[in-house]
Amino acid sequence: MGLQLVDRHDRGKEPREFEMLGLRWHLIPQVFAPVHTDSTQLFTEWLPFPEGGTFLEVGCGAGVTAVMAALAGCSRVTAVDINPEAVRNTELNAARHGVADRIHVLHSDLYDALAPGAQFDLVFWNSNVICAPQEFVYTRPMQHAIFDRGYAAHHRYLREGLTRLTGSGRLFLGFNSLGDADRLNSLAAQCGVRLTERNRTTRRAGEVPVTFQLLEAAAIRDGRRSV
Numbered sequence: 001m002g003l004q005l006v007d008r009h010d011r012g013k014e015p016r017e018f019e020m021l022g023l024r025w026h027l028i029p030q031v032f033a034p035v036h037t038d039s040t041q042l043f044t045e046w047l048p049f050p051e052g053g054t055f056l057e058v059g060c061g062a063g064v065t066a067v068m069a070a071l072a073g074c075s076r077v078t079a080v081d082i083n084p085e086a087v088r089n090t091e092l093n094a095a096r097h098g099v100a101d102r103i104h105v106l107h108s109d110l111y112d113a114l115a116p117g118a119q120f121d122l123v124f125w126n127s128n129v130i131c132a133p134q135e136f137v138y139t140r141p142m143q144h145a146i147f148d149r150g151y152a153a154h155h156r157y158l159r160e161g162l163t164r165l166t167g168s169g170r171l172f173l174g175f176n177s178l179g180d181a182d183r184l185n186s187l188a189a190q191c192g193v194r195l196t197e198r199n200r201t202t203r204r205a206g207e208v209p210v211t212f213q214l215l216e217a218a219a220i221r222d223g224r225r226s227v
């Protein structure tokens with residue numbers, strides 16, 4: 001399924017524009033296309049964007065969630081992606097929808113390009129849920145949208161994510177049934193993190209039913225933390 005999704009992007013068959021959440025969006029080739037599954041729309045609808053607060057979107061792709069956060073009233077949105085084309089795509093959509101002054105887009109591997117102490121009221125990643133084997137070699141940036149080698153990025157997202165939250169900040173992960181839930185839960189436990197499902201629904205992605213889950217990560221506070 002992961003290889004098929006990458007293949008669809010490689011064939012460049014995505015529209016250059018698409019409609020979602022009542023708006024039209026630019027889509028650059030080799031950026032995760034929100035048109036193949038319902039993940040982008042569902043997570044954007046489910047997230048509790050903090051009005052007047054700050055939002056960090058990891059892996060912003062075409063920028064739908066980041067732009068909708070700004071339109072929903074977040075005072076400052078930071079959007080990062082490891083794929084330089086996704087950075088450009090998010091900038092285009094921020095300008096298209098008049099929120100470029102509130103969205104700061106960065107080329108970054110997870111939190112690397114953020115200021116050391118930067119913290120946010122809401123942190124979110126619609127992640128690359130397919131766990132690739134250790135020998136997997138990324139040959140182009142688009143593959144990062146689908147595959148996470150050994151779940152190293154998921155591990156770090158959870159481990160460092162809690163340190164990126166303000167006092168009342170919340171950390172979310174958009175996950176789905178194509179991912180390895182057992183491995184994710186085991187990595188979370190290693191980081192002293194408990195994952196709680198906040199929303200779930202099942203939709204078809206092509207021929208396959210996929211269950212999408214919005215998970216919230218919070219520190220386990222019983223003394224067993226082992227980061």
Ligand SMILES: C[S@@+](CC[C@H](N)C(=O)[O-])C[C@H]1O[C@@H](n2cnc3c(N)ncnc32)[C@H](O)[C@@H]1O
Pocket residue numbers: 032033034039040058059060061062063064065080081082083086108109110126127128141144145146153
């Ligand atoms: C499933 S796509 C979601 C894109 C977009 N948020 C959406 O919902 O349409 C995952 C995104 O995470 C990005 N990504 C993967 N690994 C990353 C990393 N280590 N740091 C930053 N972004 C990453 C990918 O490039 C991709 O844009």
